Amino acid sequence: MSSTAAPSDPDVAWPSLATVVPVYNEEIGIKRSCQAIVAVAKRYPGRAIVIAVDDGSLDTSAAILSDLQQQLDLLQLCRHEVNAGYGAALRTGAQQASALGFEYVAFMDSDLTNPPEDLMKIGELASRGHSYIKGSRFVDGGGMGSVPFRRQAFSEVGNAIGRTLFGTRLRDVTNGFRAMRTDLFLSWPLRERGFPVIVEELDWALQANVEPVEFPTILTAREGEQRPSSFPYRPRVVFSYLRYPLRAQMRRLHRAMRRST
Ligand SMILES: Nc1nc2c(ncn2[C@@H]2O[C@H](COP(=O)(O)OP(=O)(O)OP(=O)(O)O)[C@@H](O)[C@H]2O)c(=O)[nH]1
Numbered sequence: 001m002s003s004t005a006a007p008s009d010p011d012v013a014w015p016s017l018a019t020v021v022p023v024y025n026e027e028i029g030i031k032r033s034c035q036a037i038v039a040v041a042k043r044y045p046g047r048a049i050v051i052a053v054d055d056g057s058l059d060t061s062a063a064i065l066s067d068l069q070q071q072l073d074l075l076q077l078c079r080h081e082v083n084a085g086y087g088a089a090l091r092t093g094a095q096q097a098s099a100l101g102f103e104y105v106a107f108m109d110s111d112l113t114n115p116p117e118d119l120m121k122i123g124e125l126a127s128r129g130h131s132y133i134k135g136s137r138f139v140d141g142g143g144m145g146s147v148p149f150r151r152q153a154f155s156e157v158g159n160a161i162g163r164t165l166f167g168t169r170l171r172d173v174t175n176g177f178r179a180m181r182t183d184l185f186l187s188w189p190l191r192e193r194g195f196p197v198i199v200e201e202l203d204w205a206l207q208a209n210v211e212p213v214e215f216p217t218i219l220t221a222r223e224g225e226q227r228p229s230s231f232p233y234r235p236r237v238v239f240s241y242l243r244y245p246l247r248a249q250m251r252r253l254h255r256a257m258r259r260s261t
């Protein structure tokens with residue numbers, strides 16, 4: 001699809017979209033990031049809002065967000081007093097989106113490593129009725145801009161394993177930039193509090209035969225002055241990610257065995 005998606009019929013509004021932005025210790029870049037995301041939300045041809053969820057940040061992120069909310073009318077805030085994790089923050093944001101009547105919820109990082117303009121690609125796919133919309137680094141037009149080679153290789157290998165075990169045509173199973181119908185997301189009993197919620201959620205979607213659709217997106221790296229990445233490259237985290245595609249594979253094997261007996 002084109003990178004400058006536009007509404008096919010200017011009189012028909014796209015589905016309403018709340019963009020949830022999880023924030024943890026992002027005082028360096030959060031202002032610029034929220035301004036850029038809100039600027040796209042303002043141009044979105046439908047009802048749009050940005051919900052920043054400060055997850056018990058220990059720096060001045062919460063204060064910066066409060067100031068910013070005075071200036072940006074499309075910015076809403078949620079706050080966890082104590083850090084509860086990326087997955088928990090997404091659920092808080094989605095509940096707020098649902099309470100405000102938003103049909104779709106998009107999840108986007110707060111460090112400007114996802115291009116805000118791509119929210120338009122999401123809106124266009126939502127307007128065509130897709131209910132689960134995933135950003136993809138591994139389709140034409142997608143990629144990893146300035147991401148260090150080691151991390152690129154890690155993502156490529158992880159995705160090759162993930163998509164094989166899940167048995168999906170989806171190219172990018174671990175990308176955190178994504179959107180879905182709000183009611184669908186809230187219907188899944190997600191337990192993961194951290195980043196593995198991305199694959200836990202995909203597992204529920206695939207089990208429910210929700211066909212994901214991908215849009216090309218370019219992931220970039222954090223800028224030097226921002227805090228370092230909080231993604232923990234530890235065996236326990238890798239296993240938390242692998243658990244869901246492994247379960248999906250087991251289910252497929254069981255089904256195949258039942259059919260053959
Ligand atoms: N709510 C919440 N958000 C978090 C937490 N840790 C990280 N985040 C947010 O999740 C997003 C992704 O975290 P990053 O630290 O950028 O991890 P990453 O994207 O894997 O790594 P980079 O490539 O360095 O950007 C950012 O918006 C963070 O602010 C957390 O404990 N709670």
Ligand SMILES: [Mg+2]
Nearest residue numbers: 109111113222
């Ligand atoms: Mg990031």
